[in-house]
Amino acid sequence: MLSSYPFWWFALPVLLLPIWWHRQKRQRLKAEPLATARFLPAAAPEQLRVWQWRDRILLLVRCLLLTVLIAWLAATIFPWRGDTVLLDTGLDKTWAAREIGRAGFADAPRIDLPPDALQWLRAHERDWRPGARLLVAARAESIAMPARVPRFSHAVELLTMPGAANVPAPRPLRHQVALAALSGRDAAWRSVFAAFDHAGDGTIRYVTVAEPNAETKLIVWDMPNAVPPAGWRASDWWIAPASVNRAAFPELEKAATLTINGVLLKYADSPRGRLWASDAFPPRDADTARALYEAWQSLGTAPASAYPTASQALDVARASSSAIIDAKPAAWLGYVLLALFLLERILAHARRN
Template sequence: MNSLWWWALPVLMLPILWHRQKREQTRAMPLATARFLPRSEPVQLRVWRWSDLFLLLLRCLLLAALIALLADPVLPWRGHSVLVVPGADPAFVDKQVREAHLTEARRIELPGRDAYRWLHEHEREFEPHARLLLAGDVAMPAVLPHLRHAVIVRSQAASPAPVERHVSVFSRRADAWRKLFDALDGPQRTVFDEQANAKTGLVIWDLPEAPPASLRAPLWWVADATGFPELDKAPQVDGMRYLDSARGRLWRAAWLPPQDAASARTLFASWQRLHLGLRPYTAPAQAPVVDARAPAGPDGGALREALSIALLVLFALERMVTHVRRR
């Protein structure tokens, strides 16, 4: 939509018309000897000074820079490129680059796994015939986008990064709760905090007393809801009541604490799915559809900083020349 601002270029005619219509204010003074001169009609001569032409040029450039800033132009300056997802195995990337015959291509380190989104936002920066290679743990989008460039996707699922979860247990059967977390495998590591602190992400409350008002955490597993009367009227989904309160998000279920392996798996699956978030699926090796009519991505803003500086410089020059001209 920003490209529609180019239709405002005819506005550059306004300074030209204004300069042509502007006239110097003159005051006629009668002279005593004027009666001896032959009578003639006064003729006004317009003489352009260098400051007039320079001021006209500055004002036209000022409007042009403003329109260009609003239109947000993007110049295609990137050629063949290899887009590398963070954490990708260098040996794997080198192999895919050789197989795709892109050894001379420029490598670009992406900011995250969502490579398709980054490519859609920056696709206007690539030359029309540029070839692109996506390598690494590429996240699979919900809908495969149509791109204007030929893209080769070579994905490799990366090992999950180690995660440290801080848990604080308030229960007379704290050992049983800790054994529940010992059954977890994978990169997740559980740290039990005797007192909840800023790092605590989960509080397990299994006491009939109400917790202190100062105790807060992003998530609470409430095994004994005596101190949480607000959970009685909380919404219920799949046998679990949930409520967002000043203390944090409260979860209450009849199967808390888990009594068997199936209940434990349900609890940890709900924790991952509803609170921590699922890990994106790794996209398979594929070649997305190339469509030259695909809509361009969002505004790139590659020239926005340069145009902003040019706009400020032109405005300052225009003000100075106008001030000098009036003196």
């Protein structure tokens, strides 16, 4: 079980209390009236400290009760934060102070903006009291525009500072391709990936290597009558028509078909990765290469570039409570705690009677 506040587990030494309590129990000596007792001086009843494990079940229940109480406190979050500003440390301080004051958060506590701020805020939203307001102040490029605007149970306002005009261009993505082809067809494949570099406006670079490694995303296999090494793995394989054989790729016998931009593709999943086969491997002209590139991009091989988020006030979803959703692990602990408390009271009452 994951704990939201794990420091509560340092309270486990409290389990010594019921043991100490049972140790301190005293038992009154039972007095029996005797006929000759009238000749003896009167004496007050005495108590004797008895160290016996008579109430083992009651002691066990009390220890379990304290353990479950600590676990419940460690897994349950009580809202304690008020109005807060999530501040980007790289933000211009003069601009940030002016805009935060205009938004009415001049006296609100500050928190350093975490990575993936909106997702982090969604996961930790139950830390804030119901009426608290939140302001996210950051540079425009620090928060990527989400595909769907998130909704929170608190009032959240995004305040983004426009980026400077001289922001450096993002570095191109690097896709590593393991190329295994005959000497006569090796040049054709390399020219295909060189054309892919220009087709993507420089945003994606394809680098060919001789053998795959942990960074390899694509393996091109153009080796007729040959079987790939057993250790080769990649998320995708491109297999030339002459290299499709039952011994090397038995999964392709039951492959499904897909047509995109006039390119017929056969695909099948295998333990080594997803296998792709097509008569267009490798493209023989520029039009086929362009159609193959567009088809490959439509399959989601290249991630879309992130766009900065503009300043805005996010809608409040009063119906959804992230605190209740995220607190499910502590709910069953509450029922266990109640059951142990009732059992402890029953055993304590039975012991007295």
